[in-house]
Amino acid sequence: MSERLLGIYEKLVLRHPLAAIIFIILLAVGMAFGLPNFKLDASADSLTLEHDTSLDYFRETLQHYGSSDFLVVTYTPNEGDLFDDASLNTLAQMSDELKTISGVANVTSILDVPLLYSPKVTVSQLKEEPRTLRNPDTDRDLARKEFLESPIYRKLILSPDGQTTALMATMELDRQYLTLVRQRDSLRLKRDTEGLTAEEEVELERVSKEFLDYRTARAVEEHQRVAEIREKMAQFKDRAQIFLGGPSMITADMIEFIKSDLRVFGTGIVLFIIATLAIIFRQIRWVVLPLLTCVLSVEIMLGYLSWIDWRLTVISSNFVALLLIITLALTIHLIVRYRELQTDNPEQSQLELVRGTVSYMARPCLYTVLTTGVAFVSLVVSDIRPVIDFGWMMTMGIALALTLAFIVIPAGMMLIGKGKNNDKGDNSAAYTMIFARFTENHGKLVLTLALLAGVISCWGISQLQVENRFIDYFRSDTEIYQGLSVIDEKLGGTTPLDIILDAPPVPPMPTVTEDDPFAEEDPFAADDPFAADDPFASDDPFGDESPTSNDDKPNSYWFTGVGLQDLSKIHNYLDSLPEVGKVSSLVTIADVAEDLMEHKLNDLELAFVRRSLSPENAALLFDPYIDDELNQARITLRIKETGSELKRPELLANIRSYIVDEVGLQDDQVHFTSLLVLYNNMLQSLFRSQILTLGAVFLGIMVMFMVLFRSISISLIAMLPNMLAATVVLGGMGLARIPLDMMTITIAAITVGIGVDNSIHYITRFKREFAVDRDYLAAMHRAHGSIGRALFYTAITIIVGFSILSLSNFIPSVYFGLLTGLAMLTALLGSMTLLPKLILIFKPLGK
Incomplete structure (x- = not known):
């Protein structure tokens, strides 16, 4: 620190320490008023790419095919058979309870779905109100067989053992949400590509605010809805084994896990820091001052984020723990240096000791913060908003940590006074000297x-x-894991995937109109060969009256012989894949119709089959899989995450390749959508934007080293241990089969940041020790005995403190804690062994 800056600093802080402390406390109090507005965000928006065209397409399909938000309740009776009166009555009560909950559009269970084979119906009966299990005369044994064997329900609604089923509560489609988010995203995209006018800037700000407020209110409603569903289902747990699953519940549970981690483990880490500081320094002042600095840095940052409504997400939830690390490291370095000066110069006044501490540590601490900032700024190049936010949060947080450390610690020292120096019986030097020897x-x-x-x-x-299984984010004893396991293994898979197929550009198929020659004469009359062959029809299988519910719908290309032939190939291929659970499409209803009529249907018959469906049958069998307006067919499938090594990119690539190469559709006719696609896009972006940019990060840090050390050789020597630390942590993840995901991807930046800090502090101290007698070996031993102690203290505190996260129910937090500890251990070993050895070999400071 230059003499001029030191003079200004001394005047503002060291000579007016009480005023400096009061200023910081007042700032903290002001920020504290924003804390009631603190929010966590675990919505789907926080796990997707910005400007992802797949995201916009996903939202568009929601408006055509309905809501993707649902909640599944699995049901296995504790006693008796699932089809007993008692079990079905309980299931009916559960269904009725779910229907009373606000926001639930409908509830589907084995009680409500149409039965076509219990007993087998004729085609003409499809226009009638369908039979269900609620009908008192329904043959339950036939219904069980239909649920297990029917192409409609097989692998979907009943487990293979016939004892587990599920109720699906579909949420109302929130069209206001979709409208607001699409308005916001279109303006954002234009802003980032073309630029906005002044009016559009105002409109973007307005829409963004309106959307954020609406999403906040909606998140509260969703959380309350999940809690209400849990409460209502809890009353049945004495009669059945019940688990919940679905996007709403996953979001709610993730937020609860994150809150629990922030509350429980944050408190645990703080308590451990207190114990560690007490053991290391054995003086209450050196516990209170670092702890006060750490708490203030976290409180001020969280208060500021709350004031501006900048929310923590799953990715940035560990921001608090990391900020504690960096702040604690800065305070320990200051305290260790002060105690060294007090030991070497006991006759100096407190002002001289504190001024010497600040002057000595200002430059290395500033550069550690700058280089750590470079590491975290690397996250900003990501296309994922929460990762970008995490990078900016950490960059701002470490700048605040530096400021507070150089105000609170020195001002506190001035207020407390010199006191008794007990820096004598410390055994840490003995440990650090082991590394030196x-x-x-x-x-x-x-x-x-x-x-x-x-x-x-x-x-x-x-x-x-x-690649990773989403189910592996949770411990096996949690309800969310158990629920997902049951759905995945017994009820057709967990993760939805939709394949949307555009019809080829061919002339539209003929439709039945008043001018159609077939309109005057019923093609299914008694003299028609199809009617004669139909054993289920004594006369017109479609009845005397045409159903009105579907009269206005022309037959789509996809529900013709040619279209169904292509769909059937795709459907059967998907059904053969081990990763795929239940597959549903128009092929299902075509198979059922052909089975009911006992012969293959021509295009005209297919058209009449569709027109004959009752509204209830059409809503289940037809409407979810076709869009006449866009001439699209939709295939829905659910991916199984248990029991197979799921590789999403390969799966999607193989499906697309089959549809294009084997079926013959054009590539632009095939669209994948759903949460699986969005999550896969996010994972692939993480790899590209983070792992592949580590080289640029190291280049930036190399430039910082050049400015700091003014030596190419020293800068290269300082880089090697950091590169090794990052390599060891990432390599350890690969060897342990820990996948890169939305949280573990940040470990690379954290490792580089921690390692760089150690290198800067060690080399800075080594240079000063070398200047004493120009003896490399002696300088190494003295550096280990001085700055080595601070590095040792920090490492041990972080390693043990973050191991507390291994108790979390949220597995990414467990990995984060363990990998952070590994990063700290690797950085410590590199700075205490490899770094000094390289200095001894290459002698970059001269002879």
């Missing part, structure tokens, strides 16, 4: 181990995957 006596072994670790880690990095 090991580096001196076994230097070749250090280099060999580093090289071996690098080679193994590089191989591990080649094994890294960005």
